[in-house]
Amino acid sequence: MATPVKVYGPPFSTAVSRVLACLLEKDVPFQLVPISMAKGEQKKPDYLKLQPFGQVPAFQDDEITLFESRAICRYIAEKYQNKGTIGLFGTNPLVKASIDQWLEAESQSFNPPSSILTFQLFFAPRMKMKQDEALIKQNESKLVKVLNVYEKRLGVTRYLAGDEFTLADLSHLPNTQYLVEKTNRAELFKSRKNVGRWWEEISTRPSWKKVVEMQNA
Amino acid sequence: MATPVKVYGPPFSTAVSRVLACLLEKDVPFQLVPISMAKGEQKKPDYLKLQPFGQVPAFQDDEITLFESRAICRYIAEKYQNKGTIGLFGTNPLVKASIDQWLEAESQSFNPPSSILTFQLFFAPRMKMKQDEALIKQNESKLVKVLNVYEKRLGVTRYLAGDEFTLADLSHLPNTQYLVEKTNRAELFKSRKNVGRWWEEISTRPSWKKVVEMQNA
Numbered sequence: 001m002a003t004p005v006k007v008y009g010p011p012f013s014t015a016v017s018r019v020l021a022c023l024l025e026k027d028v029p030f031q032l033v034p035i036s037m038a039k040g041e042q043k044k045p046d047y048l049k050l051q052p053f054g055q056v057p058a059f060q061d062d063e064i065t066l067f068e069s070r071a072i073c074r075y076i077a078e079k080y081q082n083k084g085t086i087g088l089f090g091t092n093p094l095v096k097a098s099i100d101q102w103l104e105a106e107s108q109s110f111n112p113p114s115s116i117l118t119f120q121l122f123f124a125p126r127m128k129m130k131q132d133e134a135l136i137k138q139n140e141s142k143l144v145k146v147l148n149v150y151e152k153r154l155g156v157t158r159y160l161a162g163d164e165f166t167l168a169d170l171s172h173l174p175n176t177q178y179l180v181e182k183t184n185r186a187e188l189f190k191s192r193k194n195v196g197r198w199w200e201e202i203s204t205r206p207s208w209k210k211v212v213e214m215q216n217a
Numbered sequence: 218m219a220t221p222v223k224v225y226g227p228p229f230s231t232a233v234s235r236v237l238a239c240l241l242e243k244d245v246p247f248q249l250v251p252i253s254m255a256k257g258e259q260k261k262p263d264y265l266k267l268q269p270f271g272q273v274p275a276f277q278d279d280e281i282t283l284f285e286s287r288a289i290c291r292y293i294a295e296k297y298q299n300k301g302t303i304g305l306f307g308t309n310p311l312v313k314a315s316i317d318q319w320l321e322a323e324s325q326s327f328n329p330p331s332s333i334l335t336f337q338l339f340f341a342p343r344m345k346m347k348q349d350e351a352l353i354k355q356n357e358s359k360l361v362k363v364l365n366v367y368e369k370r371l372g373v374t375r376y377l378a379g380d381e382f383t384l385a386d387l388s389h390l391p392n393t394q395y396l397v398e399k400t401n402r403a404e405l406f407k408s409r410k411n412v413g414r415w416w417e418e419i420s421t422r423p424s425w426k427k428v429v430e431m432q433n434a
Binding site for chain 2: 053
């Protein structure tokens with residue numbers, strides 16, 4: 001490939017790291033273009049041409065510019081289906097539907113409470129912001145309900161969409177990494193037998209370890 | 218088709234009506250299976266086998282059981298790609314990526330504030346619940362930002378993902394219907410030239426008019 005694809009945004013962003021994990025799984029070379037959120041660069045006119053909502057990441061390859069991390073991951077997994085990890089987005093329509101279903105469960109049920117907890121428990125203290133205890137409690141309770149569903153599911157299948165690692169699992173890595181490694185809520189995951197086993201499997205993949213290295217660099 | 222597909226849940230649910238709109242666009246016969254949320258039937262063990270989170274809708278055809286409305290819509294649009302409205306989920310990878318991007322924008326940026334406003338402004342008063350004014354104000358401000366992005370986009374293309382009606386537009390119908398027709402916030406949409414034109418086009422499609430009839434039956 002002559003020109004590597006471009007990812008705009010910092011690796012500490014959960015949405016950026018979701019895309020990086022996908023590119024590394026698919027063995028697709030990429031260039032990371034720094035966007036300083038501290039300087040508000042994601043709200044500058046030039047960047048808004050790429051990402052009209054003023055969020056990270058934005059993504060470019062020779063044919064297309066995209067935003068929204070899960071849409072970018074779907075695109076990468078389809079375009080490079082024969083590179084890197086095969087089957088990341090399924091190899092037949094029924095498997096693909098199951099992946100889509102669990103990817104939506106992540107987006108609609110897991111992401112809202114886990115993003116709020118990641119922000120409140122990890123980022124807020126670092127930014128010298130006051131934590132909202134009621135919000136933490138409410139979202140921890142929501143997350144527990146989701147993890148109880150996952151615990152049951154992961155007692156039946158090795159990964160969420162079936163017996164292969166897919167985009168549905170990958171999409172959970174960014175928020176879970178913060179909650180398990182950077183807050184005192186690791187037990188939410190580790191105390192559940194199947195969820196704990198699943199987290200151990202997905203978080204030790206070379207692709208994700210490389211993303212965490214980029215976050216810590 | 219011998220056995221029609223089954224949709225579990227009431228048409229007043231925004232997630233159920235999203236799936237119904239998709240089935241009607243694709244001209245796929247379906248059977249609606251009533252689930253009484255007033256009686257808590259979505260939390261009963263038999264239903265939880267179909268939808269482990271205890272939410273509506275669940276969906277079944279002869280090959281698969283699915284949950285999550287946007288995943289169900291993707292599945293229907295792919296499986297029945299040659300029936301009904303062609304191109305609902307695109308006919309080539311670049312168009313599909315654009316549809317995915319705007320479908321994610323709906324799911325991540327439009328849906329959270331518009332769902333909260335629909336609940337607070339329409340359902341809460343009917344359920345004799347107190348409205349949360351601070352929450353309404355905060356989410357109205359979020360929705361305005363999203364609609365400003367849409368206004369710009371819809372000045373360039375007829376629909377969100379391009380010049381054809383797709384799943385990305387369809388997915389906006391349920392919440393927008395409530396906000397425009399059942400609350401005093403219609404102007405959020407109608408006062409914006411391009412958003413107003415787009416809403417007029419998508420909400421007068423025969424498929425959506427049929428869903429609204431089912432909601433009012």
